[in-house]
Every structure is written in C-alpha cells, then in structure tokens.
Amino acid sequence: MHSFTEENYLKTIYQLSTEDNNVVTTNGIAEVMNTKAASVTDMLKKLADKKLINYIRYQGASLTDAGRQTATEIIRKHRLWEVFLVEKLDFKWDEVHDIAEELEHINSKELVDRLDKFLGFPKTDPHGDPIPDRKGNIQQKPFVKISKMKPGEAGKISGVSEHTPVFLQYLEKSGLTLGTTVTIIEIMEFDGSIILNNQEKDLSISREVAKNLLVVI
Amino acid sequence: MHSFTEENYLKTIYQLSTEDNNVVTTNGIAEVMNTKAASVTDMLKKLADKKLINYIRYQGASLTDAGRQTATEIIRKHRLWEVFLVEKLDFKWDEVHDIAEELEHINSKELVDRLDKFLGFPKTDPHGDPIPDRKGNIQQKPFVKISKMKPGEAGKISGVSEHTPVFLQYLEKSGLTLGTTVTIIEIMEFDGSIILNNQEKDLSISREVAKNLLVVI
DNA sequence: ATTAAATTTTAGACTAATCTAAATTTATTA
C-alpha cells in the first residue's frame, strides 16, 4: 500500500493534470499542497521509482496507468464519503470536505463497494462532481463555466470548481444551489460581473464567482 | 491533535490498565503492539512530556485524566464505526476490526456525534463491548468469564475478550453468538474443558475458549 | 545570443518513529 502522503500527491497530480492538460509542474504541486518545491521534487522521484508517475527532471510529471488508478480510487472514496456525510449524517455541503479528506485514505475495497451500494450507487457527490466507478472511469459531465456563457443563455447549476466553505456558503445564501436553473441577463463591461436570473429573481455575481460555477446547458 | 501512533499507544495503555489494574509495563505494551521495548520507552517519555500519562522510569505508566479522555474517545469511535459496518453495511462481526482500527483515527467530534445519532445511540458494539459516551464514561457490564462458572449455572453470552477473526468465526460456527443462553453441564477434570448446553444441544469447549467468552448471569 | 529571471533540483539538516546492541536498574534466588 501507499502512504497517506503518496496518495495525496497522486490525487493532486491527477487533479492538476485534468485542469491543465496532462503534464504537471513542481511548483504547481507545491502551491496546491502548501509545501515547498524541494519537497515535491523528492516525492516525484519516489513516485517515479514506484512507477506511479512518469517524471523527467526539470520537465514535469504525468501519471502512469497505475498512478491514475490509485488517484481515481482515492477520489472515488472521497466523493462517496461526502455523499454519506450529507445524505446520511445531515452535514451541509460546505462542511464535508475536510472530513472526507481523512476518510479517503481508509483502506478497504470491500468497504468502498459496500458504501457505494448502501448509498444507492450515486453518480455525483454533493458538489456535483462525478464519482469514478471501481475501475476508475469517470463520467465527465458537459460542464460549462457561467463566465463563458452569453446573455440569453440558460443552464442548470450542476457543479463548482471551488470547494472552499466560504464559496459554498456564499452560493447557499444566494440561492445558487445545485439543480436550480439560471439565465444570463447581462454582462457588465466594466468588471465582467454578470447579472443573471435565478428563480424569478435577478442577482449580480462577480466574474470570480462566474468562473467557479458550472452549469449544464 | 495527537498522531496516529500516540493514539494507538494511549488506547493500548488504556486497555492494559483495565485488564491488569492500572500500572502498565513497557514489555506489556511492546507485546500487544508488536514493537520493541526500546520503542515503547521512547514513546512513554513523549506521552509523559505531553501530560497524557504518568510515567516513572523502570516503574511503568498510567493514564492521566487527559490521556484517559483521549483513549476513550478513540475507543468510542472504534466501536461506533463497528456498529456502522455491521448494521448498515452488512459486514460480519469478524470482519470489522481492522477497518475500525483505521476509522477510529478520523478526527471530528461532530462526525462522531452524528454517527452516534444515525446509529440510534447504540450501547454496545457487535462484540458486546460497551460504547463510551462523549465524556468517556463506560457503562461496564457485569461480565463473567465462562471459565469461572460452576456446573448448573446459566448465563447469556454477552461479550468476548478475544477479537480475532478465527475466534469469532469459531463462535459463529458453534452457535455461540451474542444473546444466546448457555448452561454449564460439566467441567472436565483432565483439561478443564467445559460441556455446556446451548439451544437444546450440548457441546464441549476448551478452557481457552471458556476464558474468552463472557456471559451475564 | 547573452544575460537576467524564474523554475527546479541537490545538498545537508531536522523530526517522528522505529530498530539493534549495550548499559542500567530491578527482581529473584541460591
């Protein structure tokens, strides 16, 4: 088995490599993980030795099949536990991330599969992120950032690309929860902020918010 | 917070100090934890520095109030998770120990309390062990080892002092599950084995088994 | 195409937890 630390690196590399296509940089990892570049380099060497990543000095890293498999298993566990926490234990969607961050390292395939069944084989977690299947396949939804939409277009809020409690709480307060349909009214030239209609009411959101709110059209 | 390792030491010290009254020895801990006496000494010094145990060189260790509080919190989590695994995920009672051993280190009081509520505030785990309350109070049941009983006496099987899968599977196969009532028929002089009646049938158990099976009379 | 800036790696040190082997203390017993 892999250590918690190794697992966290693999998860981060996975996430960064889907955002910025494929090759991941040392500094990129260091920033996300709140650590130093030197530490990242050490770990990249170790993961390369274990054949979990492809790594070329000064060039960056990408996951091998084995590495990707491990990464998606961790993400699967993270998201299933989040569903459990929200659906069964009545946590709010902004409270579950840190706890799931710990639970994702519990080691038992049997446990994961039984949890999956217990939850009724959910397809997405409480933030709209898709839950990988046992083999690591992820059903990617056709998410569109609100910031990319044009006036007149409408979409159903289906995901977020920021998972911090403050952001989620802001959405909650503004009624921008998963499943609600929004229509773009107007985009302000001055600062790119967007006025949209949400459940009969108009409201303005900043460009920053629009970038992190995902809809399905 | 305390490291996993510290938590495991505290749990072990707690368990040993209830078995053999109070003061716990270095070798005793080393044996239970599958480690070396030298490692135990190091950790005892560290735990003493943190005021979690009272420790006198060459004399042994005992928990402080703070140490006991931490230990019982871990045991509370362990046993609640075991209930979850058996009641909600349909694991057998002999399959849950190792998984709970990992889950017991997840750090969130909120999680524990919500889990407790979700499970309907259970009083005992699947092996009959009492679940400590939030404050660390344990409702000790009046357990009696079958090996201490006399012919003619009867009792309800209510706990075990061995938690290994092989032992639990043996009990399962023999029909010696929690809740069934057994009556002592005869104690063999030769090897101390015991013949008892269990659900209309007589069966013989070894002294070793009798020492680890607990009943309430 | 050099130079400067940014990124990345190496070297060397630190901490937590562990180990072996040797030294010390306590317990046993002759």
Place this chain on the structure above:
DNA sequence: TAATAAATTTAGATTAGTCTAAAATTTAAT
C-alpha cells in the same frame, strides 16, 4: 546478601517526509 536473570532504558543508526540555502537548468527578454 551477593550473584544472576529479567526488565527497562540509553546510545546510536535508519527511514519517510519535510525544510532552507545553494547550485543547476530552463525560459524570457533585451
């Protein structure tokens, strides 16, 4: 009660993960 055995602790080494500071490499810019 002195000698031996058992238990415990210390000394010194090892591993995983981290860090700072310095060196190497790549990228950007003049």
